[in-house]
Amino acid sequence: MSDRGAPLSVYVHVPFCTVKCAYCDFNSYANLEDEIPAWETALVEELRLWAAASAGRPVPTVFFGGGTPSLLEGEAVQRLMDQVRTRWPLDADAEVTLEANPESVSAERLLKYRAAGVNRISMGVQSLQPEELIFLDRIHSAERAQEAFRLLRDAGFENVSVDLIFGLPQQSLGSWQDTVERVLGWGPDHVSAYALIVEEGTPLASRVARGEVRPADADVVASMSEWTELRLERAGYRQYEISNYAREGHECRHNLAYWRHAEYVGVGPGAHGFVNGVRYAVERSPMRYAQLLAPGRPGSKIATPAAVSQETVDADTAAVDTFVMGLRLNAGIDVDAFVREFPVQWSRWEAVVEWATGVELTERSGGWLRLTPKGRRLADELFVRIMEPALIEDRPERA
Ligand code: SF4
Known part of the structure; x- marks a missing residue:
C-alpha cells in the first residue's frame, strides 16, 4: 500500500x-x-x-x-x-x-x-x-x-x-x-x-x-x-x-x-496523517498533546505516542478513498487506471455510477469519469451512496 x-x-x-x-x-x-x-x-x-x-x-x-x-x-x-x-x-x-x-x-x-x-x-x-x-x-x-x-x-x-x-x-x-x-x-x-x-x-x-x-x-x-x-x-x-x-x-x-490519495505526515493536535499505508489521528487537546510527546516517551514502528487512533489502509478503503477524493477533482477519475490499481473494486460501483450518470450527476468521456455541474452541487449525497457500506471517518483538517 x-x-x-x-x-x-x-x-x-x-x-x-x-x-x-x-x-x-x-x-x-x-x-x-x-x-x-x-x-x-x-x-x-x-x-x-x-x-x-x-x-x-x-x-x-x-x-x-x-x-x-x-x-x-x-x-x-x-x-x-x-x-x-x-x-x-x-x-x-x-x-x-x-x-x-x-x-x-x-x-x-x-x-x-x-x-x-x-x-x-x-x-x-x-x-x-x-x-x-x-x-x-x-x-x-x-x-x-x-x-x-x-x-x-x-x-x-x-x-x-x-x-x-x-x-x-x-x-x-x-x-x-x-x-x-x-x-x-x-x-x-x-x-x-x-x-x-x-x-x-x-x-x-x-x-x-x-x-x-x-x-x-x-x-x-x-x-x-x-x-x-x-x-x-x-x-x-x-x-x-x-x-x-x-x-x-x-x-x-x-x-x-x-485528493490524489498521496501520503502525508500530519503533526500537531488534531491533525490526521497517512504514512506507510497507515492513517492516524493525533490527540486533539494541545495540553495533552504536549504531555504525550514529552522527551523520552517511546514511539512505535508505525506511529508516535500522540497518535490516538490508527488504521492500516486496506485495498478496499484505499479504493473508496481514491474514488471519492478523485471525483472531487474536475479532472475526475481515469477509469482504466483505477481498474488496473483496484481490479476487484470497480464492479462494486458500476451500478451507482450507471445510476449517477443516468441522473446526470456524473459523466464519462475519454475514459474519465467526472462530476457534472449538478453533481458538484449534490456531491455529498452522491459520495454517501458511493461509500456505503464503507465508512471513512478521518479527513485532513482545513481552516
Ligand atoms: S474559522 Fe475561526 S475559529 Fe476556526 S480556525 Fe478559522 S479563525 Fe479559527
Missing part, C-alpha cells in the same frame, strides 16, 4: 485562534497562546519521530494550517521549517503554504515567513460584508482584509489564495456577488469558495436548533454556487475541485496530494 520512496507531504496543525468563530468545528482554541512554546517543543519531537519512520522520502509540499498559523512569530516558522529541512529532503521547488487571517498579518512577520521558505499564503477572508463578518464572528473588517492582501503582495508573495464562504443565513445573491467582485479586483491567484455547513456541536448549530437562525435556502445556495463557477471561470480562474479555483499553475499542490 505504501511506497517508501514516494513523495511525502507535511501538514502542521496550529490550533490557536484569537477568537473561536461560531461556525467552526476545526480543532482550534482561543486564549491558548501561552501554550505555543510547549506546542512547538512537542511538534519538533513529533517531526523527529515521523522522520525516523519515513527517512529519505522527498517532501514536495508543506502546509501550516489551523487554527490561525499567522499568530506564529516568524522565528517559530523558521525553526519549524529548519526541522523539516533537516529531517527530509525538501524539494527545491516545494510549495510551502501558511494559512493567515487578515488581523494577524504584519509586514515584518510576512517578511520573516518568506525568509523561512513560505511561498504561498492562504488568507481566510470569508466575506467583505460587515454584518456577515459579525455573524461569522470574524474579527477583521473588509478594509483590513484588503490592507492585509496588499501587505502580502508588498512582502513579495506571488501565490496568494483567498478563502470565502457563501450560503450564510439571509445572505442575498447580490451580497455574495459584491464580495466576490471586490476580491476579484484584488487579483488573487487562487480562490476557495465554500458553502457554509452547519456543523454539529458548534454554537451556530445550537442557534439553528433553538430557531434563532434559519439556514440559507437551498435554491439560493445553489444559485450562488452556479454563479460562482461561471464568474470565476470568466475571470480566468479554472475550477479544479468542487470548492477551489486557480489561475493557471496556481492550484494548491498540497491539497491535490490529499
Whole structure:
C-alpha cells in the first residue's frame, strides 16, 4: 500500500485562534497562546519521530494550517521549517503554504515567513460584508482584509489564495456577488469558495436548533454556487475541485496530494496523517498533546505516542478513498487506471455510477469519469451512496 520512496507531504496543525468563530468545528482554541512554546517543543519531537519512520522520502509540499498559523512569530516558522529541512529532503521547488487571517498579518512577520521558505499564503477572508463578518464572528473588517492582501503582495508573495464562504443565513445573491467582485479586483491567484455547513456541536448549530437562525435556502445556495463557477471561470480562474479555483499553475499542490490519495505526515493536535499505508489521528487537546510527546516517551514502528487512533489502509478503503477524493477533482477519475490499481473494486460501483450518470450527476468521456455541474452541487449525497457500506471517518483538517 505504501511506497517508501514516494513523495511525502507535511501538514502542521496550529490550533490557536484569537477568537473561536461560531461556525467552526476545526480543532482550534482561543486564549491558548501561552501554550505555543510547549506546542512547538512537542511538534519538533513529533517531526523527529515521523522522520525516523519515513527517512529519505522527498517532501514536495508543506502546509501550516489551523487554527490561525499567522499568530506564529516568524522565528517559530523558521525553526519549524529548519526541522523539516533537516529531517527530509525538501524539494527545491516545494510549495510551502501558511494559512493567515487578515488581523494577524504584519509586514515584518510576512517578511520573516518568506525568509523561512513560505511561498504561498492562504488568507481566510470569508466575506467583505460587515454584518456577515459579525455573524461569522470574524474579527477583521473588509478594509483590513484588503490592507492585509496588499501587505502580502508588498512582502513579495506571488501565490496568494483567498478563502470565502457563501450560503450564510439571509445572505442575498447580490451580497455574495459584491464580495466576490471586490476580491476579484484584488487579483488573487487562487480562490476557495465554500458553502457554509452547519456543523454539529458548534454554537451556530445550537442557534439553528433553538430557531434563532434559519439556514440559507437551498435554491439560493445553489444559485450562488452556479454563479460562482461561471464568474470565476470568466475571470480566468479554472475550477479544479468542487470548492477551489486557480489561475493557471496556481492550484494548491498540497491539497491535490490529499485528493490524489498521496501520503502525508500530519503533526500537531488534531491533525490526521497517512504514512506507510497507515492513517492516524493525533490527540486533539494541545495540553495533552504536549504531555504525550514529552522527551523520552517511546514511539512505535508505525506511529508516535500522540497518535490516538490508527488504521492500516486496506485495498478496499484505499479504493473508496481514491474514488471519492478523485471525483472531487474536475479532472475526475481515469477509469482504466483505477481498474488496473483496484481490479476487484470497480464492479462494486458500476451500478451507482450507471445510476449517477443516468441522473446526470456524473459523466464519462475519454475514459474519465467526472462530476457534472449538478453533481458538484449534490456531491455529498452522491459520495454517501458511493461509500456505503464503507465508512471513512478521518479527513485532513482545513481552516
Ligand atoms: S474559522 Fe478559522 S479563525 Fe475561526 S475559529 Fe476556526 S480556525 Fe479559527
